[in-house]
Amino acid sequence: MKSKARRGSRGKWATLTVSADGYVRLTVSAFRAIALTHLLSELDADIGLPPSTASGACLASIAGYTEWASQTTPALSLGWDWRIETTAGQVRYEREGAIRSNVMLVDEWRRDLGAAATDVLLCIAIDSLEWQLAVDHYISNRYACHLSNLTVTENRSSL
Amino acid sequence: MRVISGAVAGLPEGYYGRVTHYRHRVFVEQLGWRLHVQDGSETDQFDRADTVYVMVEDGAGNIAGCSRLLQTTRPYLLAEVFPQLLNGLPPPSDASVWELSRFAAMDFNARAATPLAQFANSATALLMRASVACAAERGAQRLITVSPVGIERLIRRLGLQAHRAGPPMIIEGHAIFACWIEVSGSEHA
Numbered sequence: 058m059k060s061k062a063r064r065g066s067r068g069k070w071a072t073l074t075v076s077a078d079g080y081v082r083l084t085v086s087a088f089r090a091i092a093l094t095h096l097l098s099e100l101d102a103d104i105g106l107p108p109s110t111a112s113g114a115c116l117a118s119i120a121g122y123t124e125w126a127s128q129t130t131p132a133l134s135l136g137w138d139w140r141i142e143t144t145a146g147q148v149r150y151e152r153e154g155a156i157r158s159n160v161m162l163v164d165e166w167r168r169d170l171g172a173a174a175t176d177v178l179l180c181i182a183i184d185s186l187e188w189q190l191a192v193d194h195y196i197s198n199r200y201a202c203h204l205s206n207l208t209v210t211e212n213r214s215s216l
Numbered sequence: 217m218r219v220i221s222g223a224v225a226g227l228p229e230g231y232y233g234r235v236t237h238y239r240h241r242v243f244v245e246q247l248g249w250r251l252h253v254q255d256g257s258e259t260d261q262f263d264r265a266d267t268v269y270v271m272v273e274d275g276a277g278n279i280a281g282c283s284r285l286l287q288t289t290r291p292y293l294l295a296e297v298f299p300q301l302l303n304g305l306p307p308p309s310d311a312s313v314w315e316l317s318r319f320a321a322m323d324f325n326a327r328a329a330t331p332l333a334q335f336a337n338s339a340t341a342l343l344m345r346a347s348v349a350c351a352a353e354r355g356a357q358r359l360i361t362v363s364p365v366g367i368e369r370l371i372r373r374l375g376l377q378a379h380r381a382g383p384p385m386i387i388e389g390h391a392i393f394a395c396w397i398e399v400s401g402s403e404h405a
Contacts, residue, residue: 075305079381079396096383097391124365124391126383131303134383134393136365157368159303159380172377 075131080161082169085178088162091127093135095191098123100200120153123192134159137183139192150189156180217280217339219346221270224263233257235269238279242320247364250388262286262293262317268354270347272321272339281321281343285351288313294362294394301362301394303382314356316347316397319363341374348376352399359397368395 075081083091100121120140127133138153156179162170170178224232236257243249244258251258268285286292288308292315295307321340351359360381361367371378377398384393 075303075382077305079303079305079379081303097386099391122365122369124384131305132383134303134380136368136380136384138369155372157372157380159382161379172379 073129073131073133075159076161079159081131081133081159082161082163082167084165085162085182088133088160088179089182091129091133093125093127093133093186093188095188095195096124096126098139098192098195098199100196121192121196123188125188135179135183150192152180152184156183217275217342218273219270219342220273221268221346221350223266223268225265227269231271232269234279235271235282236263238271238282239318239320241324242322243318246322247390249390260293262291262296264290266290268350270343270350272343272346274323274325274339276325278325280323280339282318283316283320283343283347284318285347285354285356286315286317287311287354288315288360293317294360298362298387298392298394301382301385301392305381308360311355312357314351314354314359316351316359316361317363319343319347319361319367340370344370344374344376348397348399357398357400359399361395361397362392363395365391365393368393371395371397 073081073083098121100119120138122136122138124134124136126135135156135158137156139150140153142149142151155176158175158179160175160179161172162175162178164170220228220231236259240253240256240258244251244253252260262284266287270283270285271279272281274280288295289311292307294301294315294317295309299307321343323339348359365384368378368380379396381394381396384391
């Protein structure tokens with residue numbers, strides 16, 4: 058066990074530690090009380106950027122990954138893949154696949170829920186957050202020179 | 217494709233030079249890492265007599281991938297250079313924990329070799345499984361990697377049990393992180 062952090066909601070003191078196996082263990086409710094901050098997002102290089110003359114239809118092939126972390130010590134680290142889906146002219150980011158993290162969720166008796174159950178619960182938690190705007194902003198700035206020619210919807214001039 | 221592995225003294229003649237040249241092409245020329253280079257080869261202080269190398273060679277005799285295994289009971293990359301990636305945990309020093317580094321599977325004979333193209337490369341899966349198996353043969357129960365963040369996607373897609381040690385950090389412009397891989401129970405055979 059290593060570092061400890063005072064963290065939590067409603068004035069509660071919660072203790073976070075890194076276990077020898079590298080996991081940070083906490084309950085679902087404790088996890089949900091911790092704010093996550095966007096670190097970085099990237100496009101998948103293999104997908105390829107649309108050419109400058111591309112139409113909005115090309116957005117269907119854009120995918121990437123994003124990385125988020127807590128400001129706690131030790132930090133919670135979560136990353137996931139995303140894909141841009143277009144339906145009826147509307148563009149949205151969709152999480153794709155499992156969450157990659159250093160989190161092991163535990164029950165109220167501090168027993169591990171296991172990797173599979175943790176994956177499911179983290180996916181539910183992440184899907185309830187509005188992460189898309191941060192990713193969109195970051196990607197738009199990072200790849201502005203490549204994506205500025207895209208016309209996606211009437212109210213969005215760029216991705 | 218075939219797998220070649222072993223310490224320098226156990227490798228076929230010329231293969232150590234080939235792997236360091238291959239690493240130069242991947243990490244210096246393609247990925248732009250600022251590493252120690254000499255005469256077109258990339259080496260560092262962790263390339264020692266006890267370092268274990270794993271290589272994949274294609275049917276034409278070209279190196280198609282390589283990795284490096286280090287015991288954590290001796291100096292290794294994560295502990296010496298990037299301990300901050302462990303999220304506050306002391307670097308492991310345990311005979312059952314080995315470090316996997318310099319993992320690359322880039323096919324330079326493909327029409328368009330890009331850094332992330334390695335994930336679609338058939339040599340990649342073979343190299344990862346061979347690396348895990350090679351470490352297991354030497355007593356490893358867990359691997360710790362220091363790698364670009366993309367390697368975690370590969371590990372998970374291969375069905376290996378793995379989880380990150382902490383958040384990625386941007387070091388010299390590259391997002392890298394540390395990741396635990398379970399050798400026991402992983403389907404590496």
